[in-house]
Amino acid sequence: PGAGLAGATQAPRATAQDRRQWQERFEAFRARGLSIDMTRGKPCAEQLALSDALLDLPGRGDFLTEDGGDARNYYGGPLGLPEARRLFCTMLDATPEQVAVGNNSSLALMHDMLAFAVLHGVPGGAQPWSRETDRFLCPVPGYDRHFALCEAFGLEMVPVPMTGRGPDMDAVEALARDPRVKGMWCVPLYSNPTGETYAPDVVERLARMQTGAPDFRLFWDKAYAVHHLTEQAEGVPSILALSAQAGHADRPLVFGSTSKITFAGAGLGLLAASRANLDWYAGHAGVRSIGPDKLNQLRHVRLLRDHAGLLVHMQAQRAILAPKFAIVQSALERHLDGRGVATWTRPRGGYFVSLQVRNGCARRVVALARQLGIVLVPAGKTHPQGHDPRDSTLRLAPSFPDPADLATAMEGICLGILLACTEEPLP
Numbered sequence: 001p002g003a004g005l006a007g008a009t010q011a012p013r014a015t016a017q018d019r020r021q022w023q024e025r026f027e028a029f030r031a032r033g034l035s036i037d038m039t040r041g042k043p044c045a046e047q048l049a050l051s052d053a054l055l056d057l058p059g060r061g062d063f064l065t066e067d068g069g070d071a072r073n074y075y076g077g078p079l080g081l082p083e084a085r086r087l088f089c090t091m092l093d094a095t096p097e098q099v100a101v102g103n104n105s106s107l108a109l110m111h112d113m114l115a116f117a118v119l120h121g122v123p124g125g126a127q128p129w130s131r132e133t134d135r136f137l138c139p140v141p142g143y144d145r146h147f148a149l150c151e152a153f154g155l156e157m158v159p160v161p162m163t164g165r166g167p168d169m170d171a172v173e174a175l176a177r178d179p180r181v182k183g184m185w186c187v188p189l190y191s192n193p194t195g196e197t198y199a200p201d202v203v204e205r206l207a208r209m210q211t212g213a214p215d216f217r218l219f220w221d222k223a224y225a226v227h228h229l230t231e232q233a234e235g236v237p238s239i240l241a242l243s244a245q246a247g248h249a250d251r252p253l254v255f256g257s258t259s260k261i262t263f264a265g266a267g268l269g270l271l272a273a274s275r276a277n278l279d280w281y282a283g284h285a286g287v288r289s290i291g292p293d294k295l296n297q298l299r300h301v302r303l304l305r306d307h308a309g310l311l312v313h314m315q316a317q318r319a320i321l322a323p324k325f326a327i328v329q330s331a332l333e334r335h336l337d338g339r340g341v342a343t344w345t346r347p348r349g350g351y352f353v354s355l356q357v358r359n360g361c362a363r364r365v366v367a368l369a370r371q372l373g374i375v376l377v378p379a380g381k382t383h384p385q386g387h388d389p390r391d392s393t394l395r396l397a398p399s400f401p402d403p404a405d406l407a408t409a410m411e412g413i414c415l416g417i418l419l420a421c422t423e424e425p426l427p
């Protein structure tokens with residue numbers, strides 16, 4: 001089975017006796033007074049401990065960069081240290097020269113790109129992006145914080161369905177002809193929340209398509225570039241290379257971070273882009289700050305060393321995460337298979353499992369789970385404006401709870417799904 005969500009669910013199958021049993025189990029569960037947080041894709045303590053060496057790095061006396069600079073001082077430009085740019089270029093499918101290493105958050109870089117675009121315009125554009133009329137394509141289900149950025153900058157969100165192998169490209173190509181469409185969010189690998197990876201032909205079409213706006217940008221968020229859960233590491237073709245070949249070198253802005261590699265919120269934010277885009281970024285970022293935190297870059301270079309070291313580190317992450325994803329799958333299969341109430345993804349990487357429950361039931365599931373002390377992300381968050389028109393998408397984040405809590409939480413969530421989706425009258 002693939003990572004994508006299989007279509008709509010069939011009619012639910014439950015007898016009155018089934019429902020009575022679930023209700024009894026639900027009441028017993030509620031009496032346990034649990035408190036389990038399954039909201040965000042936060043690394044657990046064991047994952048964070050894999051990078052504890054960072055707390056002692058680079059270490060007293062180790063502050064010289066490879067080109068002899070002093071990382072304690074104002075040094076170098078806004079693009080970051082050469083050794084850090086080299087370390088992360090493979091992960092971003094870029095050359096070291098195309099990479100900028102920033103501060104602690106890729107989301108902050110995305111925010112800054114939008115701010116610079118709205119204030120100043122981007123290379124290839126005749127004027128600054130307009131808050132009034134510009135639009136962004138938003139694959140759904142998607143990442144709530146991408147949508148929050150659009151809201152913050154007044155960009156109108158245009159939903160595009162995901163297919164299990166990336167966004168629906170016929171829809172994307174048709175919509176992108178509108179000159180008001182200035183960009184698109186993409187999480188090409190192990191997408192948040194469906195876990196799907198864009199197929200090579202989808203990436204190719206995104207690189208080649210005609211856009212109405214000459215200054216159109218793909219916000220290519222490789223947040224889960226090396227976050228594999230199986231032996232079969234998935235990958236996508238280089239959007240930078242394909243776009244350049246198609247004559248659209250400035251189209252992609254590639255983002256990444258070490259938030260889910262080392263310390264979440266205390267790692268490095270990454271950007272890869274064409275020369276023109278990097279110069280543009282450096283020009284504006286250089287006004288905003290004299291430069292990023294070079295000691296944190298040095299610390300990460302000392303810990304991870306090179307791409308091979310990074311992959312070894314990610315294997316240790318996988319050893320912690322994969323069993324948790326297995327707990328989620330086995331609970332869903334055990335409790336929900338054959339009931340006609342839900343379909344769900346089986347991601348081979350990333351941080352999320354997403355479920356499609358019976359239409360009109362997602363909010364009810366979240367409310368029932370809360371009664372059991374299990375906090376899920378509010379239903380609807382996976383859609384622009386927090387509104388899922390079918391009220392059917394749920395996102396599960398298995399990383400943070402310990403395995404025992406996770407197994408308990410999954411049992412409770414499944415009970416909530418069974419009850420919510422077989423309640424009468426059904427919408």
Ligand code: PLP
Pocket residue numbers: 041104105106107108143187192221223256257258259264265269
């Ligand atoms: N992009 C995606 C797709 C994410 O899922 C997340 C975190 O969940 C982020 C970006 C945030 O990354 P950062 O901590 O680098 O801002």
